[in-house]
Amino acid sequence: MELFLERLISGLTNGSIYALLALALVVVFRGTGTLNFAQGELALFTTFVAWWLTTQSIPVWIAIVAALVLGFVMGALIERTLIRPVQRRNDMAVLIVALGLFTGLNSLAGLLWGSETKIMPSPFPNGLDDYVSIGGARLYFDALGVWGALIVLMFLMTLLFKKPTIGLHMRAVADNPESATLAGVRTSRILAIGWGLSGAIGALAGVLVTPLAPQQLGLTTMFSIFIAASAAALFGGLDSLVGAIVGGLTIGVLEAMLTGYISIIGGSLQQTSALVIIVAILFVRPNGLFGTQKLVRV
């Protein structure tokens, strides 16, 4: 029981991170209709900046806020300068640009800060004794902090999308950009805000996960997290915020349980086995769990 709870806790914590990054993917997908392959590396880059700020003896909380702001600015700038000009020509080109950014941002982080592993300080108390005991299992405060961050973000996003103007306009642009434009919605501004938001959310995922990740902050930290997050977004239906969260948590818990209880999976197959289950579910529900089946009536 105790072991089960500990696995559940660790699964939910990883899952929260996947959910955060999946949310970032969904926000961009709803606006632009593409999977942003660079999302993970953008998060990595901003996390490196946060880490660098902490080495300049800036408090970790301020460094995190700075990373979020930088994530927003970079996301919006990328949309404006790289995505929009190529999207006018070809949707496929957006994918290629995102792949270019993926490698580019990673190399830039390597160039600036080197490839050795960094220790990103946690914003939450994370000593060996900083935990509460639940049924014998240890729930560390930093894990609790990650859950809290996801809940707060969920709350803020729901509020934003319900807001009479900006939320409505974001949904309108995601639904039918041309109609939104015709009504006078400033589509380009909305898209830039969407990319900015997802940049900030990604940055949040990055700064929260690196103190917990076994490999700490290195150039490859975000690879596996991004794969799990994109699977989570897909599992949730790519355009559903709730779906991203449910998808992220499901993958996190699946990973933890499969690894824990099926010894043959161990450490090396954990992600693969979770993804296999996701693929199996997608066979049954091609639109994901919460994806909208486009209603078309003529």
Add this chain to the structure above:
Amino acid sequence: MTLLTIDDLHAGYGPSDVLHGLSMTVEAGEVVVVLGANGAGKTTTMRAIAGLIGRRGTIELDGVPLGRRPEQVVGSGISLVPQGRGTLGQLSVVDNLRVGAAMRRDKDGVEADIERWCEVFPVLGRRQSQLAGSLSGGEQQMLAVARALMSRPRLLLCDEPSLGLAPIVVQELFATLSEINTTDGTALMIVEQNAELAMDLASRVYLLDVGTIAATGTPADFRADDAVRAAYLGY
């Protein structure tokens, strides 16, 4: 008084132009119908006015050059009901109407207008909270018109409003458009392939051919002209 003046308009997609020096006017409160074969440039004209595609040439509203960006066009009082209705399918009917008021800041006025159009189009009133994508084609067309009217335009552009609708629904729609034209003085510019009904509303008709105006006149002129009647009215 002339509301809209278009002079020597060139526009198109990519390197090739569809419109080659089109000129026309719309008087305040007038109903203008634009006829023309497939590919004549009717939709392109609408899209160029609305700012969806680039253009060369002059477009003036009340003698003032019209902005080139869609939000400027809506802001100055021209609203387009696009071909195919442009329904925001995942949004509720009432949210569709709110999006139509994107440029407006007067919240109370917006709510009052929503109420008004829900009365004018009772189907919308009954389905306010339903997803717009689940409406029938006719209902979606009503919604598209109502959404465009939410910006309180002085000129409403309608691109083939009858497309794919049952004749009875088309009649109802045109009756409502005519009513709005009379009560609010909203000028209408209607593009139609299915011209006969629209002609009943029209004070003037333009005939478009290969990106330029081939003929203009009153509906009576057009009905009297055998060649035009045979080619565009089909009887």
